[in-house]
Amino acid sequence: MTEQSDFLSNLSDFLYPRSCYYGQFKPEYLVFNANLQEFAQRVGYISNLQTNGKLSPEEAYQQIKALWKQLKRAKKQLEIRTDVLDSNNP
Numbered sequence: 001m002t003e004q005s006d007f008l009s010n011l012s013d014f015l016y017p018r019s020c021y022y023g024q025f026k027p028e029y030l031v032f033n034a035n036l037q038e039f040a041q042r043v044g045y046i047s048n049l050q051t052n053g054k055l056s057p058e059e060a061y062q063q064i065k066a067l068w069k070q071l072k073r074a075k076k077q078l079e080i081r082t083d084v085l086d087s088n089n090p
Contacts, residue, residue, distance in 0.1 A: 028078040035074045039067055
């Protein structure tokens with residue numbers, strides 16, 4: 001059983017890699033970073049499916065648009081203000 005869980009863990013790490021977060025530490029920034037990484041990963045998969053003819057350009061566009069709206073909603077729920085983020089980067 002342990003061997004199977006190790007396999008699934010390794011498979012998950014391969015399919016959904018995560019990078020370390022090096023920005024200013026705030027819990028909401030950490031959560032948003034995880035959401036942003038998931039968004040990027042999914043956009044990559046959708047792009048590859050469209051490139052290989054598995055999705056039409058319109059389907060790919062609609063799926064990416066839905067993901068973008070989901071990311072914007074998450075940002076709003078975390079109450080991350082864009083003007084604050086911009087002021088941290090001179």
